Amino acid sequence: TKKEKLELVTQKIRPFPDFPSKGILFRDICPLLKDPEALTAAIDLFEEHVREAYPQVQQIVGLDARGFLFGPLLAQRLGVGFALVRKKGKLPGPTVSVAYTLEYGKAEVEIQADAVDPGQKVLLVDDLLATGGTLFAACELMKKQKAEVLGCLVVIELRDLNGLERLKPNSVFSLVQY
Ligand code: PRP
Numbered sequence: 001t002k003k004e005k006l007e008l009v010t011q012k013i014r015p016f017p018d019f020p021s022k023g024i025l026f027r028d029i030c031p032l033l034k035d036p037e038a039l040t041a042a043i044d045l046f047e048e049h050v051r052e053a054y055p056q057v058q059q060i061v062g063l064d065a066r067g068f069l070f071g072p073l074l075a076q077r078l079g080v081g082f083a084l085v086r087k088k089g090k091l092p093g094p095t096v097s098v099a100y101t102l103e104y105g106k107a108e109v110e111i112q113a114d115a116v117d118p119g120q121k122v123l124l125v126d127d128l129l130a131t132g133g134t135l136f137a138a139c140e141l142m143k144k145q146k147a148e149v150l151g152c153l154v155v156i157e158l159r160d161l162n163g164l165e166r167l168k169p170n171s172v173f174s175l176v177q178y
Pocket residue numbers: 063064065066067126127128129130131132133134135163
């Protein structure tokens with residue numbers, strides 16, 4: 001059942017206090033990847049939600065780096081393709097980029113110009129929503145490419161950081177919330 005699957009997933013998220021810096025409670029998804037049953041459960045839950053809420057989806061777009069772990073598995077289940085949003089400087093050929101601010105400093109995300117098509121209906125996938133800065137920048141990239149963002153999917157949502165607010169009016173579906 002859905003409840004059992006969620007339980008499997010939740011049990012495999014490991015908290016690490018003070019990583020990568022003091023005061024940060026890092027949510028580690030490596031145990032989830034190590035356990036094939038739990039990983040299958042996570043993808044099952046994503047698939048069930050997408051089939052119900054976004055049956056029209058045409059492409060999954062994954063975020064560097066941990067979105068790449070879940071996005072292609074989901075894309076395969078749905079029978080659609082996968083595109084990569086990468087940190088700047090990793091992709092060959094014509095690219096489009098968007099700069100965004102982090103808690104400290106700046107970063108830039110990039111996509112190949114032909115990775116998504118104008119009008120294509122896409123879902124963005126990442127492991128975790130914190131401030132929403134990364135997913136917001138990816139949404140801006142989709143806007144530049146005239147792709148239609150149906151919504152965002154994450155395994156984990158950190159509620160305190162107000163990522164949902166930042167991403168409005170885009171919707172975010174998460175499996176586990178802290
Ligand atoms: C983490 C996480 C998300 C992002 C969430 O990635 O995997 O992509 O931060 O934070 P935000 O909502 O505040 O933008 P990180 O930047 O650590 O990069 P990595 O995936 O390459 O480890």
